[in-house]
Amino acid sequence: MQICKVIGHVWSTKKEAALEGFKFMVVQEKYPADGPVFVAADLVGAGTGEEVLVVSGSTARCAAKSSGARQDEAPIDAAIVGIIDTCETEKQKKA
Amino acid sequence: MQICKVIGHVWSTKKEAALEGFKFMVVQEKYPADGPVFVAADLVGAGTGEEVLVVSGSTARCAAKSSGARQDEAPIDAAIVGIIDTCETEKQKKA
Amino acid sequence: MQICKVIGHVWSTKKEAALEGFKFMVVQEKYPADGPVFVAADLVGAGTGEEVLVVSGSTARCAAKSSGARQDEAPIDAAIVGIIDTCETEKQKKA
């Protein structure tokens, strides 16, 4: 899972029917700082500015299914599955 | 999902029979700027110059299936699943 | 499998129900030094500072299932599956 920050939204009218009903957030990886930017389907009601846990690949489809959002597998390859309360690491302790 | 720009087409006569009927677009990731270039099967009628949502890996096969393009899984590992209307991010708001 | 060092924990209250019961560790790849940082579900009781083996992608779901942690596939894409006792490489022998 990647630790990301939600930095925006994407709107798409002309899209695969199977993508209807998902909210697509623009997220940015926090490690490394200002890391890769990509789009993830939101499964937990995350808002802009929040730190989130993002799963990728076939696991995103698995997550959408286990969340009850879909019975079949949705054609997504990234999904927000948690909002991070705290993230404590060795380096932060040193600071 | 990656935010990409469609920058061209690829033609291939001698290819796997299971790839017949797909339109293969050359896309380039927008984050980072001038990011990686690769080929994606177009499922939504995207044109050159448009910004699109691209799924990768096994999700691309899943997308082709759910789009009705194929009953079985097609041997593709990237697919354009949406045309982006607007993409609003924190950084764009600052600008 | 990646050789990683456990450098911290992540807490998330608002998350997918299917993620309940997992302990999420922050890990950092050791090759290259100070490599990528990400989050992995702990399946073996690893502690901060330990060197661990981490599997990614669909294999993480497979690992959670074969560990008995879950009967169905859990929506995780990284998992700690072993604690490393020793890692002997050519370069270390030279040292």
Next chain:
Amino acid sequence: MQICKVIGHVWSTKKEAALEGFKFMVVQEKYPADGPVFVAADLVGAGTGEEVLVVSGSTARCAAKSSGARQDEAPIDAAIVGIIDTCETEKQKKA
């Protein structure tokens, strides 16, 4: 799919029995120029110097199956699925 150039062959006598019968080509990604080099199973009769379409991951196994090369999934993670006739991009038009 990656746009690659075939730059050589690999021979391996001692290998998994399930890999018998495949021809393994060394390919190099064209974007970026002189990109990553890896090995792909050839499904279309590609020759050294040709530009090809390469699929990766589980899609390579899917491709081998749909090509009729195998009934079960072959343990490959990259496959050449097409020979590129022409590749037209915006940048080439400018030139």
Next chain:
Amino acid sequence: MQICKVIGHVWSTKKEAALEGFKFMVVQEKYPADGPVFVAADLVGAGTGEEVLVVSGSTARCAAKSSGARQDEAPIDAAIVGIIDTCETEKQKKA
């Protein structure tokens, strides 16, 4: 498939039960030179210093299954599936 060199071993006593019986080798990608280092389950009896073919992701589980090492899918995400006899590329011909 990646062309790697075997550079060492990893020992892990406390690990997932489903990983018992595998030999875990430390491998390094040869392209680019001194490339990424990771751990792969050995399915062909490779030794330190040898050049090998490594498959990744779900294909590694598929390889372990087709090799007869396991009936179910083993929780591995990288596997050595062949020992390379010769690797001939355009660049080597120029040399």
